[in-house]
Amino acid sequence: MANLKELRKRIQSVSSTMQITSAMKMVSAAKLKKAQDSIIQMRPYANKLKEILQNLNATLESSEGAYSSRAEVKNILLVVFSSNRGLCGAFNSNINKLARKTADEFAAAGKKVFILCVGKKAYDYFKRLDYPIVGNEGHIFDQIKYATVEALAERLMDQFRNSEYDEIHLIYNQFKNAAVQYSIVEQFLPVQKPELKEVSSIDYIYEPQKEELVQLLIPKSLKIQIYKAVLDSNASEHGARMTAMHKATDNAKELQRTLKLEYNKARQASITNEILEIVSGAAALNG
Structure with a gap:
């Protein structure tokens, strides 16, 4: 049994x-409220814009365009979103594992894979790999500012148009609630067309022409897609x-309770x- 001083x-x-850990939990809870409101407000707009664009793109007779699929895919860019700091449970490890698995699958298929890290933890992980x-x-x-994210999106779009990359995929954690996040891989470029059964039957009135609208909406939709990934x-x-700090605080409370019980037992034994010793000494003196 450990001595009283050590305990x-x-x-x-x-x-x-x-x-x-309790203070960090409260700070994260305060930041979460603002971040949660931002993504909840952004998501319906981003999803609807993407849906309209895909349906519009699917109705065009020609699929040729600056952001259309390439005949041959050789170079693939994975944009991996992680955090700059730790102490957030399995948040970073889950996204890094998914990113590595995705990269390995593309590499096994004969593609050349490049990594763009958006977050220090992803960079620290991939700099040890090949x-x-x-x-x-x-x-x-x-x-987080839209202007900063917009600059990143424009650079990625330029690199795709210049054929530096034939495909660009986003890998990030999608927010559901404070306790649940899903690690997903989402194709950024080329712009995907929905399956025929998913094409909306809504009859839109176009002004100006469809082709011109597509060229106007694609860049806007792509920038919103990146911004949504950042907010998510x-x-x-x-x-x-x-969640991690809440669990850490609970574990600390339980450990503290156990240590106090052990301390009280040790103190009682002492x-x-x-x-x-006093009784034995008194008995010896009387004897």
């Missing part, structure tokens, strides 16, 4: 840790960190031993 130090250490990293855009999460990842990070 007191451990109890103090656990108490300090519990205060830190896949070429073309950049780290983790600064986006320092202060940001909300997921705060939700994961809040007092009992002292009493026995």
Whole structure:
């Protein structure tokens, strides 16, 4: 059994840790509310815009365009969204594992895979692997602004148009609630056409022509798609960190309770031993 001094130090250490995790939980909860509101408000708009664009694109007679599928796919870019900091449970490990699995599958199919990291944790993970990293855009999460995300989207669109990459995929955590996030792979470019059975039967009135509308809407839709991924990842990070810190605080409380019980037992045993020594000493003197 550990001595009383060691137990007191451990109890103090656990108490300090519990205060830190509890404070981090409250901070993440406050940030989560704002991040959650942002993605919930953005998601319906982004999904509807994407749906309209896909249905419009599917009705065109020609599929040729700057953002259409390539005849041969050789170079693939994976844009991996992670966090810049840890202490958020399995948030980063899940996204890194999915990204590596996806990269390995493309590489096994004979494709050349490139990685663009949006977050320090993804960069730290992939720099140890053999896949070429073309950049780290983790600064986006320092202060999320549409203008910053728009610049990233425009650069990716330019690289696709210039045939630097034949496909671009987004890998990020999709937010559901504070306790649940889904790691997903989403094709960014080329623009996908929906299956024939998924094409909406809504008869739109176009002004100007369909082809011109597609060229106007595609860049806007792609920028919104990237922005939605950033907001999803940001909300997921705060939700994961809040949940992780909540569990850490509960574990610290349980450990503190166990240590206090052990401390009280050790203290009681020490007092009992002292009493026995005093009684034994008194008995020896009387004898």
